[in-house]
Every structure is written in structure tokens, then in C-alpha cells.
Amino acid sequence: MTGDAARPGFAIEIRERYGAVANGRWPVSVDPLPDELLSSWLHRLAVANGIAPRSFAGVLGLGERMWSPRLDLRLPRHVAGLLADQTGVPQEVVGAMTMSGCAMAALLLPLRDSTHRNRSTWMQYCPQCLATDDAPYFRRQWRLASRVSCFAHGCGLRDRCPACRAGIAAFDQGELVPQHFCVLCGFDLRAAPKASVKAAARRLERAIADICRVETAKGSAKTSDAFSRVLRMPVAADVRSGRTLTNLSTTARIRCFEALAAKPPDWLANDIDCAGAYRRWMIVAAGGHKVLIARFAKFLETHQGSPRRKRPPPVADRSALFTAYFGVMQRGNARASTRGNCNSIAGHSKSMS
Ligand SMILES: [Zn+2]
Ligand SMILES: [Zn+2]
Numbered sequence: 001m002t003g004d005a006a007r008p009g010f011a012i013e014i015r016e017r018y019g020a021v022a023n024g025r026w027p028v029s030v031d032p033l034p035d036e037l038l039s040s041w042l043h044r045l046a047v048a049n050g051i052a053p054r055s056f057a058g059v060l061g062l063g064e065r066m067w068s069p070r071l072d073l074r075l076p077r078h079v080a081g082l083l084a085d086q087t088g089v090p091q092e093v094v095g096a097m098t099m100s101g102c103a104m105a106a107l108l109l110p111l112r113d114s115t116h117r118n119r120s121t122w123m124q125y126c127p128q129c130l131a132t133d134d135a136p137y138f139r140r141q142w143r144l145a146s147r148v149s150c151f152a153h154g155c156g157l158r159d160r161c162p163a164c165r166a167g168i169a170a171f172d173q174g175e176l177v178p179q180h181f182c183v184l185c186g187f188d189l190r191a192a193p194k195a196s197v198k199a200a201a202r203r204l205e206r207a208i209a210d211i212c213r214v215e216t217a218k219g220s221a222k223t224s225d226a227f228s229r230v231l232r233m234p235v236a237a238d239v240r241s242g243r244t245l246t247n248l249s250t251t252a253r254i255r256c257f258e259a260l261a262a263k264p265p266d267w268l269a270n271d272i273d274c275a276g277a278y279r280r281w282m283i284v285a286a287g288g289h290k291v292l293i294a295r296f297a298k299f300l301e302t303h304q305g306s307p308r309r310k311r312p313p314p315v316a317d318r319s320a321l322f323t324a325y326f327g328v329m330q331r332g333n334a335r336a337s338t339r340g341n342c343n344s345i346a347g348h349s350k351s352m353s
Helices: 038-047 055-059 067-073 078-089 093-095 125-131 199-217 220-233 233-237 250-261 274-286 291-301 318-338
Strands: none
Touching: 038 055, 038 067, 055 067, 199 220, 199 250, 199 274, 199 291, 220 233, 233 250, 233 274, 274 291
């Protein structure tokens, strides 16, 4: 044991001449988990094979600090080949765990080894996800500055150890300790207190994720427009306005989302073409693309079979129309939240008319 009763450890650790000891395939292979980040898989792989993550860098011929987060961003071909050969996990599966070529690259949290108050760290986590994992692991989506809560658990993400305020540094773990224990103080991150995020902010977060996803799929210049507006969220929210979103701690970004959730999304949709603005407004007002599609389908269903009721569209001021629509949808969402079901579409379909 490591001597610390709070942390599991092992008496034997192979550090030297690992290649000679375990030539051929490494003794243990570890299957990648859904949306797992490469560095997370590497830390689990190292511990499973009896070598501390910090020493595993040497096995891969790497010596830099933050060696595994660097591989998340750029995985050299020979390292990908070595990993595939030694584990039997296909090279394309290994490559898919990286963030290289990620369409959302502009929103990635910067690699940062130090933690200053209110500044971002390189990685976030959901304590409840870690607590419910059979093998706790870090997700690719937690690397994005546009993510501040867990869609599965509805709680805020964290970017620090609540006990010592250090960032995640599993790459620097010198003992055989799983990655959900703080490297600095040994705190079990699964036990971190729940961070709350207002429901309206979580709806905005989901809408922004959808807008970025939809516009990324289109692959047009509008993609960079949406991303640059998201990066400027602190300015729009007047929260730490000198900084871009990627530079703020998760706590500060949660404040940004909560501030902007209380305002109409002009900051996201002004000065662009009518169709683009309308789409963004609708996604934000509905609280996500899926909800919007569901409401639209319900609207069509309700109005099918009565073509004679069709009237010519009234001439209306676009901004006033959007504002009125946004108000109706927000009130609808508030009622749905009160009932404990923010995705409910019942009762809202009439607001589409
Ligand atoms: Zn979670
Ligand atoms: Zn700690």
C-alpha cells in the first residue's frame, strides 16, 4: 500500500526497463470507454499494467510535462502505432480519442499546468459521472470551455480539487493510484460537493452546444462567427470582460451562462442574416435543437388537415416578433421546469401558432 489509507495503491511497481519486461504486447489491455479522452485511457492503461502514469511517459519515449494532454492535441503517428500494437486497440480507435481535428477546437480549454484564481484549468469533471463509472474516466466534452454542466446529472462541472484547489494532474501521478484521486492531496474527486447551475443557464448551454454542432456540420464561415461570439460571452455578460471564455474558470463561466440566460440572445444573433439569426433565436428559445424539432413537429401535427385556415403571413417587425416569441417560450420553459420536466412539449405547441 502507499501508506495513505484513503487511496488504493499497490506494493509492486515496475518502472525500469519496462520494454524488456513486457516485450510483445503489454500484459493488460484496456478498452476505451464512450467519449473517453486519450489521456484518460493512457492513465488507466498505465495503472492497469503496473506502471505509474508519470513513468509511462518514458515507456512512450516522451519526457515533457503534461505529456498526455499534449497527446490529446497531437498524437504522433509512431506513438499511435506503438499504442495500437501493444494493446490490440485499432489505431483509428486510438486516434478518435484525441481532440486533434476537433471541429470545436476553438473552444478547447488551453493546456495550463498552474491554477490561478478564476483562470481556467485544462480539464473539467463531473463528480457524479466519476462516481457512477465502473472505471472512472475523463470525457472529451469536458475539455470544452462551452461546457459548464453535466447533461446527464444536471450539476455543474468542476475544474479543481475542492480540497487543495489544484487542477487535474493525473499525467504527473507518480504512484499506482487511479486518476480520480487528486495527485497533490489524494482527495477522491468522486466525493466533490455538487456544484449548482441554474436551469436557464443549462438550457442556454445546451442550445449553444447545438448551435455550434449544427453550424459545424454546415462547415461554412458562419461556424467561426458562432464560435467567436461564444468566446466573447464574458464581454456580453460583463463578467471578467477582458477575457475570452476559454481563459475563465468553470465557476466564472457558470456566472457568464447564468447572466446571459436572463437576457434575450441578441449577443448571439445580431448583425447576421435573417435565416441564421432566426435559427439561433429559435434554438435558444426552445432550449436546444431537439426540443425545437419536437415542438415544430407537434405544431405541424396540430395544424395538418386544415389548409383552409392558412392565412398570409402578417407583416411584422422581426425583432419585436422574436422578442415576443422568446418571452412566450421562456415562460413556457419556466412552467415546464416547475413541473420538473424541462423537455416537456405538451402545452407549448400553441405558442408556435
Ligand atoms: Zn455527470
Ligand atoms: Zn487536492
